[in-house]
Amino acid sequence: MIDPSLIEQVKAGNLTAFEKLLQSTQQKGFNIAYGILHDTLDAEDVLQEAYLQVFHNIKKLKTAEAFKSWFGKIITHLSFRRSKEKGRFKTIPLHEITQVETTFSDNPETFMVKQEEKEQLIKALKFLPDEYRAALILREWEDYSYQEISEVLDIPLGTVKSRLFSARKMLFNKLKEGDM
Amino acid sequence: MGQCACREIDLSAYLDREISPELSSVIEEHLQTCQKCKEALNRMQLLSKAVQELPRPSVNPFLATKVLGQLQTEEISETPFVRLFESWGILSLVALGIVLVPFGSSLFGLMYVLIKNLTIVLNLVVNLSWRVPMSPINLALGAIFMAGGILAFYGFARLYLTMARKELVS
Incomplete structure (x- = not known):
């Protein structure tokens, strides 16, 4: 959690405090932007x-506790905007997601993501619609709670819950298909 | 999975520890006996772990310098003179509104006629501009209109940039 006094100092316009805040949050912010955009320069x-x-x-x-969600929201919205500007923003109608019939209990043989398959996983992540990828990245990379993700993405x-499950299901499906 | 007491969507939330204690106990009890759900949860865990372990590039070490530099440049450019331009943008919008509300339909009608007869209008403007005498008053009026146009354009640009920066943050 960010020190409330640091937030107060930044509110007062203190640039040294702002630099401290930036240093302590920049890698987390970068991870979110990079996770959504998959491009270091854009991120x-x-x-x-x-x-x-x-x-x-x-x-x-209003409060220092709200900083994590607020900061995540700014980065996510800006990343979506950048993705739209580049014509890469992908969305998917709900009925298409429910059509993904694969379940995690299919394919009884062992499922593993080996080192050499990491490339495949990165490609599969890129295949996900932006809003689903954002939810997954916030959860898996930055440990955002469901409540925080709901505030960041403005969704109930x-x-x-369903977006994270669908993201995992689509990812699993894509890795199984392996046609990337 | 249809005959199972737990759904995969709940297993996903269970994995994230985002489920009520009651449902959590039901799932744990079910997992003791259901091999299929156990395997499904295991695959979800493996997938989740694999995503967590994906490499992430490091942030540019000069980011702070870049951001602070930009903030200082903004601070310098935020002089009262620049603020005047911003208020000029707002004033132009207000003036436009005042003119458009009572005379909007007549103005659009006039513009329609002007665009329809663009060639004639252009000829007329060129002819008239040659006939207007080069008196100091006319030159001053021309300069005032031009300066006003440039200021309004600059004011609108500043206004737009300020609004664009504030729009995402609530």
Whole structure:
């Protein structure tokens, strides 16, 4: 958790405190942007813009505990915007997701993601629609709770649960198909 | 999985420790006897672990310098003079609104006629501009209109950039 006094100092316009905040959160922010965009340069641009927004709008932040969700929301929205600008934003209608019939109990032989299959997993992740990939990245890479993901993505808790499950199911399906 | 007491979606939430204690006990009890669900959970765990272990590049070590540099540049450019331009943008919008509300339909009608007869209008403007005498008053009026146009354009650009930065943050 971010030190509340640090947030207060940034609210007062203290640039040294802002630099401290930036140093302590930049890798986490970068992971989210990179996880969504899969491009280091784009992720860096997004992060830079996100920190400018943080500095200019931090007065709107009510509590220091809310920083994690608020910061995640800024980065996620900016990443979606960048993805749309680049014409890479992928979305998928709900009925198409429910059509993914694979279940985790199919294929009784051992399922493993070996080192050499990591490339396949990265490709499978890119195949996921942006909103599903974002939910999965927030959960798996940055340990966001369902409540925090719901605040970041502006979706109900139930949708977070189903979105994460669908993301995992699509990923599993794609790895099984192996046609990437 | 149809005949099972637990659903895969609940197993996924169980894996994330995001399930009520009651449902959690039901699932744990079920897992003792259901090999199929046990395997499904095991695969979910493996997949989750594999995603967690994916390599992530390190952030640019100069990010802080870049951001702070940009903030300082903004601070320098945020002079009262620049703020005046921003308010000029807002004033132009207000003026446009005041003109458009009572005279909007007539103005659009006039614009329609002007666009329809664009060639004639252009000829007329060129002819008239040659006939207007080069008096100091006319030159001053021309300069004022041009400066006003440039200021309004700059003001709108500043206004748009400020709004674009604030739009995402609530």
